[in-house]
């Protein structure tokens with residue numbers, strides 16, 4: 001039996017963050033990752049030198065993930081994707097400019113004069129919004145009460161969808177989404193050179209430099225909880241005994257591996273979680289046939305197009321990496337074939353003749369973007385500890401406390417690590 005202070009199950013952003021905070025304080029840590037690579041959904045595929053994230057990935061510049069990664073002393077190379085870019089909107093199979101500044105508000109054909117005024121006022125309101133003052137209502141309720149013009153509503157809903165990667169306005173709580181929109185308006189979004197693999201590699205190298213061990217191809221199947229220790233069993237026969245364990249895998253998998261989990265809060269967190277999926281088409285392309293179309297959002301459909309290479313270096317030979325996404329509404333049926341056709345027809349509209357410029361493609365029909373988000377059916381914030389099982393903690397994008405997406409993954413990893421360190425200090429103080 002191998003022995004460590006803490007075992008972390010899952011080597012995605014949540015697990016890697018937790019490992020860094022614990023190893024920095026001298027804890028003997030091991031990460032057990034079932035795949036042959038770390039990174040989980042933050043990994044980047046290298047397709048003959050063209051670097052593709054799993055769908056479009058942007059890091060909120062002033063978000064929790066970026067702040068915590070900076071706090072760990074890690075800097076990320078890349079460019080701000082929101083600077084100097086015209087946002088286009090797709091409506092009734094036509095492309096329009098979305099009004100984002102005074103000249104585009106004035107020239108926009110999407111809005112009446114009255115609506116232009118209303119849109120401008122809404123944007124100012126969001127920039128100045130006191131997030132804590134937003135009541136516990138759904139995004140739809142907030143938008144319905146604040147925005148009366150239907151076209152302004154369409155545009156604002158698309159911006160909310162883009163910022164939260166989630167298309168469920170009747171379920172989403174307004175406050176976390178508006179916080180995210182405000183952040184993106186203020187500071188923007190970073191596209192990272194080398195893709196999100198750069199974040200994964202930097203977190204991994206730093207954790208290793210601080211003494212953390214990383215074991216890949218370790219599929220954890222069972223965790224046996226005992227009052228003073230936990231026994232972790234992997235499918236290859238590896239057995240590890242640790243006093244503390246962080247489970248940084250999706251909630252259903254956490255339920256399956258933890259013996260006795262049905263009698264704990266984990267069962268409720270799993271039952272109340274609503275996973276959000278999306279269909280993505282990533283394309284490596286020689287050039288964009290219509291260079292002015294760098295960034296577009298669907299106004300009457302839940303779609304998104306972006307050229308990630310406008311802000312990040314994702315190939316050596318100049319091949320551009322563009323990504324298209326169809327957001328799935330968790331309350332609606334998914335049709336993968338229709339989704340693919342829809343994404344290709346967006347390319348036809350924005351970039352006629354694109355097919356002959358394609359170098360490489362990656363089609364991901366149904367990816368889980370997040371395993372949960374702050375929604376009206378959620379009764380409590382998950383974690384960081386499982387109160388009924390001393391020594392067991394959770395982390396992951398489903399364990400956010402008002403954070404969403406990678407911000408939730410990274411913040412929950414830090415939360416679990418800090419809770420462990422705090423409990424350890426208390427024990428030492430009692431003993432001393």
Ligand SMILES: Cc1cc2nc3c(=O)[nH]c(=O)nc-3n(C[C@H](O)[C@H](O)[C@H](O)COP(=O)(O)OP(=O)(O)OC[C@H]3O[C@@H](n4cnc5c(N)ncnc54)[C@H](O)[C@@H]3O)c2cc1C
Nearest residue numbers: 010012013014034040041055057058220396397405406409
């Ligand atoms: C298409 C797409 C686009 C996205 N865009 C953005 C974006 O623009 N901005 C943003 O902030 N976020 C974005 N996200 C979300 C972000 O990628 C995730 O929130 C984040 O990567 C989740 O990290 P995690 O550590 O919680 O989970 P994961 O990355 O899923 O990590 C869990 C790890 O646990 C491992 N594991 C599972 N079971 C076991 C087991 N039994 N034993 C051992 N290991 C196990 C898995 O292999 C995996 O490596 C996007 C996600 C997708 C899919």
